[in-house]
Amino acid sequence: MNNTALKIQVEKIKVSKIDQVDFDNLSFGSVFSDHMLVCDYKNGSWEAPKIVPYQPISLDPSAKIFHYGQSIFEGMKAYKDENDEIFLFRPLDNCRRLNISAKRMAMPELPEEFFMEGLTALLELDKDWIPRNAGSSLYIRPFMFASGTGFHASPANQYKFIIATAPSGSYFAGKVKVLIEEKYSRSANGGVGYAKAGGNYAGQFYPTQLAVEKGYNQVIWTDDNTHENIEEAGAMNIFVRIGDTLITGPTSDRILDGITRKSILEIAKDEGIATEVRKITVSELVEAAKKGTLKEMFGAGTAAVVSPIATFGYRDTDYDLPELENSYASRLKKRITDIQYNRAEDPFGWRFKV
Numbered sequence: 001m002n003n004t005a006l007k008i009q010v011e012k013i014k015v016s017k018i019d020q021v022d023f024d025n026l027s028f029g030s031v032f033s034d035h036m037l038v039c040d041y042k043n044g045s046w047e048a049p050k051i052v053p054y055q056p057i058s059l060d061p062s063a064k065i066f067h068y069g070q071s072i073f074e075g076m077k078a079y080k081d082e083n084d085e086i087f088l089f090r091p092l093d094n095c096r097r098l099n100i101s102a103k104r105m106a107m108p109e110l111p112e113e114f115f116m117e118g119l120t121a122l123l124e125l126d127k128d129w130i131p132r133n134a135g136s137s138l139y140i141r142p143f144m145f146a147s148g149t150g151f152h153a154s155p156a157n158q159y160k161f162i163i164a165t166a167p168s169g170s171y172f173a174g175k176v177k178v179l180i181e182e183k184y185s186r187s188a189n190g191g192v193g194y195a196k197a198g199g200n201y202a203g204q205f206y207p208t209q210l211a212v213e214k215g216y217n218q219v220i221w222t223d224d225n226t227h228e229n230i231e232e233a234g235a236m237n238i239f240v241r242i243g244d245t246l247i248t249g250p251t252s253d254r255i256l257d258g259i260t261r262k263s264i265l266e267i268a269k270d271e272g273i274a275t276e277v278r279k280i281t282v283s284e285l286v287e288a289a290k291k292g293t294l295k296e297m298f299g300a301g302t303a304a305v306v307s308p309i310a311t312f313g314y315r316d317t318d319y320d321l322p323e324l325e326n327s328y329a330s331r332l333k334k335r336i337t338d339i340q341y342n343r344a345e346d347p348f349g350w351r352f353k354v
C-alpha cells in the first residue's frame with residue numbers, strides 16, 4: 001500500500017542488526033527490529049509520524065506515565081507467505097480499539113491514517129525482519145503513553161505513540177494448567193477491563209504469581225461481583241466446549257473485545273459448529289467436568305492464537321480435560337492461521353495485504 005497522503009520522515013539505521021538474529025530460534029518479543037515509528041502529541045494535536053532507528057527514549061521523571069499510569073497498547077502480527085508477500089489480520093480493528101482504550105484513559109485519539117500508514121511504512125522498511133518459518137511472525141506492538149510532565153494528578157498534555165516490532169516464534173508450548181480465581185479480580189463493572197491499559201496487566205501479575213506457586217500456569221478470572229462466572233483466561237478470552245457447543249462469555253466492561261475471539265466465533269459458525277455467547281458459570285463447568293461433557297477449554301488471543309487448557313483447578317480440586325483428536329481448538333487454530341498466512345481463502349475479508 002503506497003499512500004502519499006501522509007508525509008513520514010524516515011531516518012534509517014546506519015548498520016542493520018539483522019545479522020545478529022537467529023531466525024530459527026526466536027523466542028517471543030525479545031529481539032527488536034531496526035526501526036520504530038514515533039509520533040508526538042503536543043499543543044492539542046498529533047505531529048507527523050517519523051520512522052527512526054529502534055532506540056531508548058528519554059523522559060522527564062515527572063512524566064505522567066510513571067505516576068498516573070496513562071498507558072495503553074495493542075498487539076498484532078505481520079505474516080509472510082511463501083512468496084514473501086506480507087499480510088496483516090484485521091488491522092483496522094486494532095486501530096479502533098486503541099482509540100477506545102485512549103478515550104477511557106483520557107488520552108487523545110490517534111487518526112486512523114497515522115496508524116495505518118505509519119504501520120505499513122514501517123513494515124515496508126523492516127520487511128526482512130518478518131520471519132518466514134512456520135508459526136513465526138513479526139509481533140507488532142503499537143503503544144501510547146503520557147510523556148507530559150507534572151505531579152498534578154490530571155491527564156498529561158503531551159503523549160507519545162510508538163510502534164515497535166519484534167520477530168517472534170510461537171508464544172506458548174504445550175497445554176496449560178489454570179486456576180479459577182475467586183479472591184482477586186482483573187476488572188470490575190465501570191472499570192477499565194475492556195481497555196488494553198498497561199495497569200490491567202500489572203494488577204494481574206501478583207495473583208498469577210500466587211497461582212504459579214501452587215503449580216498452575218495461569219489464572220481464570222471470574223466476575224468481580226459474584227466470582228461465579230468465568231470471564232477471561234489470563235490476558236486471553238476464554239472458550240469452553242460443553243458437548244458439541246462452543247461457548248464464550250459476552251464482552252462487557254470487564255471482558256476485552258478480542259479480535260481472535262470474534263474471529264473464532266465467526267469461523268466456528270462457518271464450520272457448522274454450534275456457538276453460544278453467554279455467561280458461563282463455574283458450577284456449570286464443574287458439573288460438566290464431572291459428567292464428562294466438558295470436552296475443551298482454550299484461551300484465544302493474538303500472541304498464542306489458541307492456547308488449549310489441560311486442567312483447571314477450582315477450590316482444592318483439579319479437573320482434567322480429555323485429550324481429543326480433531327479438537328475444536330486445533331481445527332479453529334488451523335483455519336485462522338491459514339487465513340493469516342495466506343494459505344487458504346479468506347471468505348471473511350480479514351486479510352490485509354501490505
Ligand SMILES: *Cc1c(COP(=O)(O)O)cnc(C)c1O
Pocket residue numbers: 075196232234235236237256257258259260261300301302303
Ligand atoms: C489483548 C487481550 C485479549 C486478546 O485480544 P486479541 O485482539 O484477540 O489479541 C484478550 N483479553 C485481554 C485482557 C487482552 O488484553
